[in-house]
Amino acid sequence: MSCGSCENPYLPKVVTIEKINIENEAKDIKTFDLVFCSKEDEESFNFNCGQFGMLSVPGAGESPIGIASSPLDKGYLQFSVKCYDTGVVTTALHSLEEGARMGVRGPYGNTYPMEEMKGKNVVTGSGGFAFTTLRSTIRYMLHEKNRAQYKDITVVYGARSPGELIYKDELKEWEAKNDINMNVTVDKGDEGWTGREGFVPTVLQEVAPSSKNAIVLVCGPPIMLKFTMPPLLELGFTPENIITSLERRMSCGIGKCGRCNVGSKYVCKDGPVFSYKEIQELPGNSL
Ligand SMILES: Cc1cc2nc3c(=O)[nH]c(=O)nc-3n(C[C@H](O)[C@H](O)[C@H](O)COP(=O)(O)OP(=O)(O)OC[C@H]3O[C@@H](n4cnc5c(N)ncnc54)[C@H](O)[C@@H]3O)c2cc1C
Ligand code: FES
Numbered sequence: 001m002s003c004g005s006c007e008n009p010y011l012p013k014v015v016t017i018e019k020i021n022i023e024n025e026a027k028d029i030k031t032f033d034l035v036f037c038s039k040e041d042e043e044s045f046n047f048n049c050g051q052f053g054m055l056s057v058p059g060a061g062e063s064p065i066g067i068a069s070s071p072l073d074k075g076y077l078q079f080s081v082k083c084y085d086t087g088v089v090t091t092a093l094h095s096l097e098e099g100a101r102m103g104v105r106g107p108y109g110n111t112y113p114m115e116e117m118k119g120k121n122v123v124t125g126s127g128g129f130a131f132t133t134l135r136s137t138i139r140y141m142l143h144e145k146n147r148a149q150y151k152d153i154t155v156v157y158g159a160r161s162p163g164e165l166i167y168k169d170e171l172k173e174w175e176a177k178n179d180i181n182m183n184v185t186v187d188k189g190d191e192g193w194t195g196r197e198g199f200v201p202t203v204l205q206e207v208a209p210s211s212k213n214a215i216v217l218v219c220g221p222p223i224m225l226k227f228t229m230p231p232l233l234e235l236g237f238t239p240e241n242i243i244t245s246l247e248r249r250m251s252c253g254i255g256k257c258g259r260c261n262v263g264s265k266y267v268c269k270d271g272p273v274f275s276y277k278e279i280q281e282l283p284g285n286s287l
Contacts, residue, residue, distance in 0.1 A: 009254055012056045012103025013041040018076060020098055025163025029129050030094055031068065031080040034104060047071055047107035049114055049137040050245060050273045054253045055079060056103035060092030064250045064268070067107065068132040070139035072146075077104065080132045080166060108253045109272050112137055112217055112243060121152040123209045125228055127200045127220035128164075131157055133245060134219055135167055138174070147179060154209045158185040158200040162193045183207050201227040204235075211236035217243045225287045229276060239277035244287070246272050246279070 019033040036042035047053075047067055056062040069078035083094040096102060112133075122141065124134045134157075141150045155174070159165045165184065175182045185196040185203045196203065200220065209216070216237050218228050225244060232242050248267040251259040255269030263283040265271065279287060 010105070010252070012054070012062075012105045013038070013045070014101055015077070015104050017096055017098055017100050017102065020096075023080060023129075023166040023168075024159075025161070028083045028094075029080055029166055030083070031078055031166075032093070034077045034079065034102075035075065036104075037101070042075070045077070045104075045107060048111035049140050050112035050133050051107040051109050052133075052253075052272065053077070053079065053104045053106035053108065054250075055081070055089070055093065056105070057089060057092040057096065058102070061089045062103075062105070062253075063089040063093075064108070064253055066133040066136075066245070066272075068136055070136050070143065072140060072143050080129060080135075082129045105253065108268060110270070112273055113215065114140070117141075117215050118149045119151065119213075121154070121210065121212075121214040122150055123154045123156070123204075123214055123216040125156045125200055125204050125216060125218040125220070125232075127158045127224040128160075129166060130219040130221065130245075130247075131166060134217055135170070137217065138180070139170075142174070142177075142180060151213070152181065152209075153179070154181040154183070154207065156183045156185070156200055156203050156207060158187065158198075158203065160187045162186050162190055162195075181207075199227070200224055201231050204228060205231040208235060211238075211241070215241050215243060219245050222287050229287075239280060240275050242276035243273060244276065244279065246274060246287075248272075 014037045015034040018035045021031040023029040052064045052066045054062045055065050065079045068080045083090040126134050174180050185198050189197050246267050248260040250268050251257045253268045255266045260267040
């Protein structure tokens with residue numbers, strides 16, 4: 001008989017990389033489809049939108065990475081990882097090939113307020129590869145089982161250039177649908193680009209989604225978040241209804257080591273999802 005509370009929480013579950021998709025022109029963002037080697041491990045990994053996993057590569061270490069697949073995608077987990085030139089774990093991850101084995105711990109952290117969002121209009125604003133957990137959320141809301149529970153869905157997603165947009169095929173699929181308002185933008189287009197140009201905060205201002213009965217989820221680099229808050233407040237979104245996800249260096253991922261704390265909050269356990277109101281109450285410039 002196994003004893004759940006005796007399990008070592010730092011022990012990763014073994015997964016196989018089933019598929020790797022290179023997402024962008026710079027080839028430094030890859031999506032990994034991971035399949036658990038044990039059915040029991042797969043069944044015990046129940047997550048919700050906004051949570052993250054600790055991905056590990058033997059000999060390199062572990063990194064927290066947001067879960068990019070939807071909780072309703074069964075049989076695999078997806079993580080989209082940007083590789084940094086000097087990044088130990090992300091470089092090791094990017095050197096792995098399909099069929100390789102690696103580790104996952106989790107799911108960790110809190111979630112986007114999926115229950116509270118029911119019956120409401122949902123707006124997402126995102127820049128760069130931080131789109132991953134919002135992609136999970138959009139897939140979840142668009143699922144035929146769930147779509148009726150959410151009202152209008154407005155997506156503003158931007159990248160530096162057309163080649164840096166991730167999930168390109170899925171973006172096209174969503175743009176062809178009539179139950180989601182897609183606004184994909186790039187800072188600067190190229191010859192073939194016929195879409196929108198402009199930074200995410202400006203495009204949010206132009207699209208001007210109603211703040212009435214609405215919740216907005218925003219994820220992106222700190223500079224984007226800084227410039228996104230004023231237009232959202234001007235549109236009438238309250239700090240309670242602006243939800244974001246914080247990124248901090250982590251070690252344990254489970255509120256034990258103190259590596260990720262901001263004031264009295266542990267980003268790994270109390271977050272990574274916080275409302276703008278909660279962030280305003282944290283010490284320093286927490287975005
Ligand atoms: C909750 C959470 C969710 C996350 N989700 C994702 C995700 O979905 N996809 C993803 O790619 N990353 C995500 N991250 C960031 C990711 O955890 C780090 O990029 C990763 O841990 C870097 O590990 P490393 O060992 O490669 O880099 P390290 O060896 O630890 O760092 C080496 C150098 O890489 C650069 N670097 C590392 N991390 C960052 C960063 N975040 N921003 C800018 N420069 C950096 C710095 O120059 C740093 O000095 C998330 C982080 C958190 C906390
Ligand atoms: S990473 Fe250890 S307490 Fe958050």
